[in-house]
Each structure stands twice: as structure tokens, then as C-alpha cells.
Amino acid sequence: MELWFLGTSAGMPISGRNVTSVALRMPQNRGTFWMFDCGEGTQHQLLRTSFKLSRLEKLFITHLHGDHVFGLPGLLSSRSSLGGTEPLDLHGPQGLREFMETSFRISGTHLNYPLQIHEIVEGKVFEDEAFSVEAAKLDHRIESFGYRIAESPRAGALNTALLADMGVPSGPLYGKLKSGEDVSLEDGRIIRSSDVIGNPLPGRVIVVLGDTKPCASAIQLARGADLLVHEATFSHDLAIKADDYTHSTALQAAETAQAAGAKRLLITHFSSRYKPEDLSGLEAEARSAFPYTDAAIELRPYEIPLN
Structure with a gap:
């Protein structure tokens, strides 16, 4: 499994950084990938990877701010034009259905595959024999969710x-x-x-949070995660501004990871005030509280090894 960031900028893109989207390459035997959020320009970013839209299986939206959803109608339309015929599950907050149906109706868009829209509440939003996905509300200006993707335990080793x-x-x-x-x-x-056969081996846990200020539900959702993706819109000298806009600083993201007992933290969703060369400062700030932190770099695969 690999995590790819297709955009790491907050609010609007800047040169060298697109707005928010994350792709999760599923295990090889599944042969698909999942996405989390779909900001404007996401499908252009996908063209720079080996991902094929026809293999997109599920798409999870954290919240309905434009930098997280404005690329969605175009991407889903392109999936149809590129020959995608398998059903696609789209999960997200209340209002997602209206947004999609209105966009398609006004633009006259027709899909050649079944689009199943699930407007979620807190709790388990998906489960099959290999994975489950749990959602929890965060603390943001509008309804915003985080997702916990848990792999089922694997059979123990043969003695x-x-x-x-x-x-x-x-x-x-x-x-x-x-x-x-x-x-x-x-x-x-x-x-x-x-x-x-030995005891079952634990599956991997990946947690992708939407926009949020520090909150207890973020810590609970990320408990023991192998990999936590957390926004870090501002450096901590702008903590008051972050609170006013219900965002987090890099230090606050690290404190959440530390409190949750996560194994690794990737920070993202950087304000446009921070240029690519500034991200090392945000990374250093976070590492002061949680050493296993990296500032996410777009179009670089982050492997999630087996436990």
C-alpha cells in the first residue's frame, strides 16, 4: 500500500503545489485505489502518476469547502470518458449529493457507470472482508470528517x-x-x-483527517495509527489565526499524533503563504513534538509497510 499526495495546498493552489487530494494505492490483489478529497486540478495531477481512473474504487470527501471538492465533477466525468464502467462509491457529508446532482444536471453530464453517493454520519461507513472505514466529526467551520481505514488482521505465520x-x-x-x-x-x-499457525498479524491503519482545529475526536480516530495525515495550515506563531479559522498549526498536528500514539505523521494543507522552501520549517516545528513527522511532498509515494 502507498499513499500519494496529489495536492498539499490550502485554499488555493500555488506554483508547485496543488489543492487537496490524496490517493491510496490498495494492496496488489485488490488492484484498485481510493481517494480522499478532490480539489481543482486533481485529475491533472493523476496524469503524472501511474494511477488509472478506471481503477478508482472509492472516493471519500472530508468536507465541502471548494479546495476539497471543486475537482470532483470533472474527475468523475473523465472516468466515464476513459472507459470506466465499474461502480464507484462516493462518501461524504450531507450536501454532497445535491452538489453532484446539480453539477451534472446543469452541465448535462452523463456517466457510463453507477455512481453510488453515500452521505455519511459518524461511525462505520464501509466494511468488507479486507478493510473497514470509520468516520468521525472534527472541529471545523463546516461539517468536516476524518476517516480511519483499518485493514483486517492477516493469518499468522506458518511454523x-x-x-x-x-x-x-x-x-x-x-x-x-x-x-x-x-x-x-x-x-x-x-x-x-x-x-x-501463529497468532493473527494486525492489519495496517491509515487515518486521513479533514480540516480541523485540535479536538478529542481527532486523537481518538488516530489512536495507534500506522500513518496519520493531518492538516498543518499554519506555523505555531499564527496559532490565534489558526484557531479563528478552525485550522491547526504544524505543532498542534504533532501533538495530536503524539497523544494518539500514532507511528508516523504526514502534515499537509499548507497555507499559500508558505512556499515550497518554507515547508522544512513547518516540518521542524512538528518534529519538536513528534519526531516521526514529514511534510508531505506531492507525487511522491509513501509506503505503508506490513506490520
Whole structure:
């Protein structure tokens, strides 16, 4: 799994930085990607990556401010023009359906695939056998959500040393045991899968927050996350301004990561006052409270390794 930032600027784009969007490359066996927010120009950014819109499976909107949604009608229309036919799930706050239906109606846009719009409330918004997604409200001027993407636990490791000691020949029997199937040996012994497989391995947890000032729900949602994406609109010398506009500083993002026990923090959503060369200062500010912080760089893959 990899996280790609397609835009890291707050409010409006600047030279070298687009407005907010994040792409999450799902595991290879799934063959798809998910997106979080879709600011203006997002599909142009996608053209600079290996992502194919036809493989976009789910799109989650944190809130309806323009720098997070103004690229959405165009991107969904292009997905249709590029031959996308698989259904697409679109999740987001109340008002998302009206925004999309109005945009399509006025522009005469027709999609060649089913678009399923889900206006969410707090709690679990998606679950299948491999992943679940939980949403929680944050503290912003308008309704804004954060999303916790949790991978299901994986089967534990096969104890091959024990199997060798037991005289179980390697090969297809190992595969059956790994898949949870008990096997019978030629001498009549039955080897139970549960006896030779270790404890389940925890899945990865990625948390992507929308715009927010520091709040308890952000900490709770990010509890123990392998990777936390948190806005850092301002440096901490502008903490009063950040509070007035219900945003966070780089230091406050780091304090949230520290309080949540997250393993890694990527800060994003930088005010246009900060040029690319200024981001190292925001990064250093955050690292003073949480050393495992990086200022997100657009179009660079951030790997999320297996636990």
C-alpha cells in the first residue's frame, strides 16, 4: 500500500503545489485505489502518476469547502470518458449529493457507470472482508470528517520448523495448513492448522483527517495509527489565526499524533503563504513534538509497510 499526495495546498493552489487530494494505492490483489478529497486540478495531477481512473474504487470527501471538492465533477466525468464502467462509491457529508446532482444536471453530464453517493454520519461507513472505514466529526467551520481505514488482521505465520520436526513434507500440505485447512498424513495423523499457525498479524491503519482545529475526536480516530495525515495550515506563531479559522498549526498536528500514539505523521494543507522552501520549517516545528513527522511532498509515494 502507498499513499500519494496529489495536492498539499490550502485554499488555493500555488506554483508547485496543488489543492487537496490524496490517493491510496490498495494492496496488489485488490488492484484498485481510493481517494480522499478532490480539489481543482486533481485529475491533472493523476496524469503524472501511474494511477488509472478506471481503477478508482472509492472516493471519500472530508468536507465541502471548494479546495476539497471543486475537482470532483470533472474527475468523475473523465472516468466515464476513459472507459470506466465499474461502480464507484462516493462518501461524504450531507450536501454532497445535491452538489453532484446539480453539477451534472446543469452541465448535462452523463456517466457510463453507477455512481453510488453515500452521505455519511459518524461511525462505520464501509466494511468488507479486507478493510473497514470509520468516520468521525472534527472541529471545523463546516461539517468536516476524518476517516480511519483499518485493514483486517492477516493469518499468522506458518511454523515451518515445527512442521519439519513433525515430519510433514513441504509442498501442497503447507499451503492447505496456511489457508486454515486441517490435513491428514499417510501415517494417519491429522495436523490441525490451528496448532501450526501463529497468532493473527494486525492489519495496517491509515487515518486521513479533514480540516480541523485540535479536538478529542481527532486523537481518538488516530489512536495507534500506522500513518496519520493531518492538516498543518499554519506555523505555531499564527496559532490565534489558526484557531479563528478552525485550522491547526504544524505543532498542534504533532501533538495530536503524539497523544494518539500514532507511528508516523504526514502534515499537509499548507497555507499559500508558505512556499515550497518554507515547508522544512513547518516540518521542524512538528518534529519538536513528534519526531516521526514529514511534510508531505506531492507525487511522491509513501509506503505503508506490513506490520
